[in-house]
Amino acid sequence: MNRLVREIERSARAQQREIEMQHRVQLHAVREAERAQRDYERTAKADEKERKRLYIESNLAEAESQNEQIEHYVQSLRQILLTGLSREPMIDFAKMQVTPAYAAIDLSDLVSTSPEPRWTAYEPAKPKGVAALLPWVKSAYQKRCDAAKQTYEQALREFRTKEDERQIALKRRQYEHEQVVKRAERKADEHNKAVEQLREAFSKGEPDAVASYFITVLGSSPYPDGFPQEVQAEYQTESKQLIVAYDLPAYDTLIPKLKSVKYVRTSDSFSKSARPENQRRALYTDVVAQTALRSIHEVFQSDSRGYIDTIVFNGYVYATNPGNGKPIHPCIVTVRTTRDAFSEIDLAHVESAACLRALNATVSKSAAELVPVRPVLELNMSDPRFIEEGDVLSTLDQRPNLMELTPGEFESLITNLFQAMGLETRQTQPSRDGGVDCIAFDPRPIFGGKVVIQAKRYKNTVGVSAVRDLFGTMQNEGASKGILVTTSGYGKAAFEFANGKPMELLAGSNLLYLLKEHAKIAAKIVMPEDWKDVGPDS
Known part of the structure; x- marks a missing residue:
C-alpha cells in the first residue's frame, strides 16, 4: 500500500514538473515573441528614420541641383562676350566639305545557314553478305531507295527555292544599299560643290558670297539655349560695309524668372524664390549689349580678306504685341562702327552697355519691353541692281x-x-x-x-x-x-x-x-570710262 501511495505521489510530482516545464516553455516563447516584436519595432523605426533621412537628403540635393543649373545658366549669359573672345570664329571652307554618310549594308539575316542536301545523307544502307542476294531483301532495299530519293528530291527542291528567294532578297538589299550610297554621294557632292562655289565667289568678293560667309560665321557661333541665331546680312561693296540683321532672344524666354529653390522640411515642400524684375531687366540689357559686341568682334575677327571696313549691327526681337496680339519685330539695338575704332577696344575688360555707348550705339530705353529704336541703316535698303563699272x-x-x-x-x-x-x-x-x-x-x-x-x-x-x-x-x-x-x-x-x-x-x-x-523710278548707276570726279574727296 505504501509503495502504491509513493508511486502515485511520484506520478503526481512528475505531472506537476511536466506542467511547470510546459509553462516555462510557453513563458519563454511569449518572452521571445515580445523581444522579437520589440526588435522588429526598433528595426522598423530605424528603417523609417533612415528612409526619412534619405528622403530629406534627396530633396535637399534636388533643390541644390536646380540652383546649380539656374546659376550655371545665368553665368553663361553673363559670359557671352568673354566666351566669344575665346574662340576662333573664322570659317574654314575645307572643314565645310563633307563625306558621304550612310550605314553599312546589313546582310546578316540573308546569310545561308544550311548546306545543299546531298544524296549520301538520304541513301539507305545496302544489305550485306548472302542476304543481299535474296529477292525479297533486294525488293525491300529498292523500296527504301525509292522513298529516300523522293525525300531527297523534295528537300533539294525546298532548298533551291529558299536559295533562289535568298539570292533575290540579297540582290534587292544590295541594290537598295547602292541607291542609298548614290544618294548620299550625290548629296555630299552637291554640298561640296556649293561650298566650293561659295569659296570661289567669296575669294572674288562677290557681295552675296561675302554676306553668306558672315551669316555662317554668326549663325554657327555657340550661344546658350534660347538664342534663335537667325541672321541676315547685306554687303555693300562700294563702301565695304556689312549690314547685319540679328534676331535676339525674347526677354521672357531667355531670362529665368526663378532665382532659387529651397526645400522646407517642416512642410515637405519646395519653396521657390522669384528673381527680382530689376535684375532680370538688367541681365537682359547686358545680354543684348554683349551679343552686339560679340557679333561685331566675330565679323572683324573672321574677315581674313579685309572685306569689311564698317559694320552696321541691328538687333531685332520677334514678339507679340500685347495690345493687339499681332506679331512684331522691333529693333532694340543699332550701332555702326569701323574696324579701326573697334580695334581700339579691349573687349575682355569692358562693361558692355558702356562700351556700346562709347560706340554711339542706340539702345532701347527698355529692351525688356521692346521699346524700339530706329536702325542706323536698315537691311534691304540697297538696290541689288547697282551696276559695277564695265558691266x-x-x-x-x-x-x-x-x-x-x-x-x-x-x-x-x-x-x-x-x-x-x-x-x-x-x-x-x-x-x-x-x-x-x-x-x-x-x-x-x-x-x-x-x-x-x-x-x-x-x-x-x-x-x-x-x-x-x-x-x-x-x-x-x-x-x-x-x-x-x-x-x-x-x-x-x-x-x-x-x-x-x-x-x-x-x-x-x-x-x-x-x-x-x-519715287517709283527704276534707275541704274553705270560709270562712264571718262568720268572724273569734280574735286575728288579724300
Whole structure:
C-alpha cells in the first residue's frame, strides 16, 4: 500500500514538473515573441528614420541641383562676350566639305545557314553478305531507295527555292544599299560643290558670297539655349560695309524668372524664390549689349580678306504685341562702327552697355519691353541692281543711268525723291561737284526740323572731308539733320566721323532703292570710262 501511495505521489510530482516545464516553455516563447516584436519595432523605426533621412537628403540635393543649373545658366549669359573672345570664329571652307554618310549594308539575316542536301545523307544502307542476294531483301532495299530519293528530291527542291528567294532578297538589299550610297554621294557632292562655289565667289568678293560667309560665321557661333541665331546680312561693296540683321532672344524666354529653390522640411515642400524684375531687366540689357559686341568682334575677327571696313549691327526681337496680339519685330539695338575704332577696344575688360555707348550705339530705353529704336541703316535698303563699272549687260538695260543725267536733271531727281519721302524741299544753287545742295524741312512734330541734303555723283569713294563739310553746313544752317547721298560709297573715316551725329550717309545702292521705293523710278548707276570726279574727296 505504501509503495502504491509513493508511486502515485511520484506520478503526481512528475505531472506537476511536466506542467511547470510546459509553462516555462510557453513563458519563454511569449518572452521571445515580445523581444522579437520589440526588435522588429526598433528595426522598423530605424528603417523609417533612415528612409526619412534619405528622403530629406534627396530633396535637399534636388533643390541644390536646380540652383546649380539656374546659376550655371545665368553665368553663361553673363559670359557671352568673354566666351566669344575665346574662340576662333573664322570659317574654314575645307572643314565645310563633307563625306558621304550612310550605314553599312546589313546582310546578316540573308546569310545561308544550311548546306545543299546531298544524296549520301538520304541513301539507305545496302544489305550485306548472302542476304543481299535474296529477292525479297533486294525488293525491300529498292523500296527504301525509292522513298529516300523522293525525300531527297523534295528537300533539294525546298532548298533551291529558299536559295533562289535568298539570292533575290540579297540582290534587292544590295541594290537598295547602292541607291542609298548614290544618294548620299550625290548629296555630299552637291554640298561640296556649293561650298566650293561659295569659296570661289567669296575669294572674288562677290557681295552675296561675302554676306553668306558672315551669316555662317554668326549663325554657327555657340550661344546658350534660347538664342534663335537667325541672321541676315547685306554687303555693300562700294563702301565695304556689312549690314547685319540679328534676331535676339525674347526677354521672357531667355531670362529665368526663378532665382532659387529651397526645400522646407517642416512642410515637405519646395519653396521657390522669384528673381527680382530689376535684375532680370538688367541681365537682359547686358545680354543684348554683349551679343552686339560679340557679333561685331566675330565679323572683324573672321574677315581674313579685309572685306569689311564698317559694320552696321541691328538687333531685332520677334514678339507679340500685347495690345493687339499681332506679331512684331522691333529693333532694340543699332550701332555702326569701323574696324579701326573697334580695334581700339579691349573687349575682355569692358562693361558692355558702356562700351556700346562709347560706340554711339542706340539702345532701347527698355529692351525688356521692346521699346524700339530706329536702325542706323536698315537691311534691304540697297538696290541689288547697282551696276559695277564695265558691266557689259548694262548696255542692254533701258533704265535711266544717273551718271548720264545733266546736273539740272540730277538735282530735280533728288529733290523729287525727298519730296516723295515727305520732306518740304528748297533747292539751293547748283553744287560744284554735279550734285545737289538742298535745304528741306521735316514737318513732323518733335522728330522733324530743318534738314540739309547733299548729293554727290562720284565714281570714287567719298571720304571724310565731304562729311565734315556737310556737318559744318548743318551747324551754319541750324539744321537738326544732314543727309549725304552718293552714287559711289564711303570710306571708313567718313563713317567714323558721322557716328553719333544726326547724319545719314547713303551709298549708291541705297539711292537706287530709295528712288524705286519712294519715287517709283527704276534707275541704274553705270560709270562712264571718262568720268572724273569734280574735286575728288579724300
